[in-house]
Amino acid sequence: MSVSIIRVIAFAVIGLAAVAAAGLWWRAPSGPAFEVASKPVRQSGQASIGGPFSLLDHTGRRVTQAMLAGHLTLIYFGYASCPDVCPMELQNIGAALDLIEKADPAGFADVQALFITIDPARDTVAALADYTSNFHPKLVSLTGSAGEIAAAARAYRIYFSKVEDKPGSQSYLMDHSNIIYLMGRKGEFLAHFSTGTGPEKMAAKLREFQ
């Protein structure tokens, strides 16, 4: 290799290094763009729980999200044929309502609890009237057409799916999200409780907003 070829290679290496360094330097200011891009994701988290619904209550009355106005509302999605989790959660909600009433009988007027079925085929108005009588007198159960229930579940980010006992069998279970929401006086999301949250914790959280 001649000296002149070595010189050309050396200049080429230095030149490439300079280009690479310039590239790194120019890339540095792009850092903040990542933070800006991540902001809308964080903002959409809480605001998206809740929204419009149009359903029938267990007395056959048509109700909408307007029924949340001026109330603190516990909302739970489930179904009357649920063998275990749903009745347990509805009992917890009933016990929480009793605790809230005991602590503040006057403020209790603003508090309500909704049970929204994700199994409208079986949970008719009549079936829900019967089922609801097993729980707290304040509990209101809601049903509707398959489309109305799907829309309400979508608004509250509730997943549900039919699980057949055996292929072709008439009996089935419903797989569904187990979450209790606390919504505020303007229908806004305030808090959520996961499965098995005791009535004391639920009542204490709700009372923070009374």
Ligand code: NI
């Ligand atoms: Ni259930």
